[in-house]
Amino acid sequence: MHIPDGYLGLPTCGVLYAVMLPIWAAASKIVKNTLKAKQVPLLAIGAAFSFAIMMFNIPIPGGSTGHAVGGVLVAILLGPWAACIAITVSLVIQALLFGDGGVTAIGANCFNMAFVLPFTGYYVYKMISFNSPRGSNRRVIAAGFAGYLGINLAAFLTSVELGIQPVLHQSAAGQALYCPYGLNITVPVMAGEHLLIFGWIEAIVTALVVKYLQKQSPELIV
Amino acid sequence: MFKKQKAMKVISKLCMGIVILIILSPLGLFLPEYFKAGSAWGEWGADQIKSLVGYIPEGLGKLSSLWNAPLSDYTFKGWEDKPLAYLGFSYIISAIAGILLVALVILLLGRIILGKNNG
Numbered sequence: 001m002h003i004p005d006g007y008l009g010l011p012t013c014g015v016l017y018a019v020m021l022p023i024w025a026a027a028s029k030i031v032k033n034t035l036k037a038k039q040v041p042l043l044a045i046g047a048a049f050s051f052a053i054m055m056f057n058i059p060i061p062g063g064s065t066g067h068a069v070g071g072v073l074v075a076i077l078l079g080p081w082a083a084c085i086a087i088t089v090s091l092v093i094q095a096l097l098f099g100d101g102g103v104t105a106i107g108a109n110c111f112n113m114a115f116v117l118p119f120t121g122y123y124v125y126k127m128i129s130f131n132s133p134r135g136s137n138r139r140v141i142a143a144g145f146a147g148y149l150g151i152n153l154a155a156f157l158t159s160v161e162l163g164i165q166p167v168l169h170q171s172a173a174g175q176a177l178y179c180p181y182g183l184n185i186t187v188p189v190m191a192g193e194h195l196l197i198f199g200w201i202e203a204i205v206t207a208l209v210v211k212y213l214q215k216q217s218p219e220l221i222v
Numbered sequence: 223m224f225k226k227q228k229a230m231k232v233i234s235k236l237c238m239g240i241v242i243l244i245i246l247s248p249l250g251l252f253l254p255e256y257f258k259a260g261s262a263w264g265e266w267g268a269d270q271i272k273s274l275v276g277y278i279p280e281g282l283g284k285l286s287s288l289w290n291a292p293l294s295d296y297t298f299k300g301w302e303d304k305p306l307a308y309l310g311f312s313y314i315i316s317a318i319a320g321i322l323l324v325a326l327v328i329l330l331l332g333r334i335i336l337g338k339n340n341g
Contacts (some may be wrong), residue, residue, distance in 0.1 A: 005289060006282035032335050035293070038229065040332030044325040045236045051324045052243040055317055056250040066262055067250070070236060090325045096234055099291030110234030127255065162264055177281035180271065189263055215232055217232045 001066070001158050001190075002094065003109055005102030007179040009169045012161060017107030023084065023115055030081040030124040039078060042220075049085035051094070058201055064199040069113050072121030073148040075204045076143055076211075077220055083118035098138035108161055121150030121206070132219045140211045147206030148199045152191070153196070159183075159190035240321060247317045248310035251296075255306060295318070 008016075009099070035043070053070035060066070075083035088110050094100040101109045128142035165182030166176045213220050254260070261270070268286050269276050292299070296316035301308055 002262070002265060004286065006268070006279075006285035007264065009281060028335050032337075035332075035336065037332070037336050040238075040329060040336065041233055041331065043239060044328040045233070047328045048321040048325045049243070051320050052240060052247065052317060055247045055313070056243075057251075057254045057262070059254040059257075061259060063259055064261065065254045065259045066264040066297065085331065086328060089331070090324050091281040093288075093323050095291075097291060097293055097320065097323070098296050098316060099289065099294035100286070100296070103289040103331075105284060135248050135267075138341070159266075171280060175277060176275075176279045178279055178285075179282070180275045180279055181264075186264070191239040216235065217228075219234070 001069075001108075001111060002091075002101030003105040003158065003162065004099075005104050007162055007165070008105055008108055009165060009178045010099070010104065012165070012168070013107060015107075016017045016105075016161070020110050020115065023111075024088065027075075027081045027084045027088075027215055031079075031085060034079065035082055039082075039165075042085055042103060043074075043082055046070075046078060046083070048086055050074060051090040051139070052088070053205060058198065060197060064193070066193055067184050068147075068198065068202040068205050069151055070205060071107045071113060071118045072125070072147040072202065073143070073209050075122040075150075076125050076206070076210065077116035077222075078168070079124040080118045083122070083160070084114050087114035087118065096154055101105065108158075110160075112158045116155040116157055117150045120153045121146040124149050134218050135214045139214070140207050140222065143158055143210040144207035147204075148183075148204040151202040152199045152206045154196050155190050157192035159186040162186045162190075163195040244314060244317045248297065248313045251309060251313045296320075311316065 050070040053191040054067050057067050058064040069087070071083055071087045074086050091101060091109050091114060092106060095103050095106050125142045125146035128145055129139045132138040160183065161178040163181065163186035166182045169177040171177055210221065264300050266274065270282055271282065273277050284305055293316050298312045301312055
């Protein structure tokens with residue numbers, strides 16, 4: 001889901017950077033008021049977890065690969081705004097140091113994976129787990145659903161950003177200037193592979209870690 | 223005091239989890255290779271695009287070489303064609319470097335955002 005440099009035209013990149021700026025500003029303001037200093041090491045581990053989990057490329061035999069993001073888990077444990085910061089740091093380092101995701105697309109990739117994904121996941125988790133006891137299975141199931149929906153909405157938006165490029169940018173000869181595939185291809189492919197495979201990976205990872213923490217350190221589950 | 227010790231225990235347990243992920247990380251390289259899965263959809267290099275659609279979109283060609291990452295694709299420079307075991311090693315080193323850097327940046331940001339007068 002990491003959009004590389006060259007797949008989005010600069011206007012799309014600019015718009016999504018512009019959308020992210022106030023979100024990043026709000027995140028640091030809200031985190032300042034809500035996160036406790038003793039939770040910062042946990043946030044660092046959450047960001048590290050997200051970075052690590054994204055290195056586990058899952059193959060679709062003969063086809064392509066994809067991975068979980070781990071961001072819904074961070075949102076469940078530390079809130080969506082803190083998760084936004086954690087995943088943003090992870091994505092920026094992936095882009096700058098490892099060329100995973102484009103530098104021009106940092107705004108877009110952060111919008112999809114550091115904003116849409118943790119916020120969707122967080123509110124789905126809150127709705128389903130509503131008032132259930134900390135150790136209940138309902139919270140494990142809520143975490144799974146949250147992971148599944150969070151990553152799928154993020155993948156869908158990624159596919160829309162890619163798919164509108166041929167309409168926005170064409171050469172005089174009618175060739176695409178950036179991503180050459182339109183919505184009729186990007187949406188079914190990206191939505192499909194996440195609905196069928198990678199969404200379940202995010203769901204299982206999120207649910208399993210919540211289940212583990214319920215036993216090991218229930219004070220982390222809110 | 224007891225509470226603090228317990229918190230430390232949780233942190234060290236979670237750190238162990240991250241270490242396990244680092245050790246296992248080359249699976250994210252080997253499995254796609256084994257199943258001939260190629261790269262993620264929509265993350266191809268310019269050459270791959272050319273073989274898919276017959277041409278390199280002009281803007282894509284220009285922008286795709288904009289940034290030259292030091293550990294591109296989690297591999298050391300010049301190691302791209304080395305045997306898989308070498309790539310696995312550079313994948314682990316990349317994981318360690320990335321994770322340490324991510325954690326360090328968050329700890330620094332935490333200090334900047336929260337200031338020193340918080341808990």
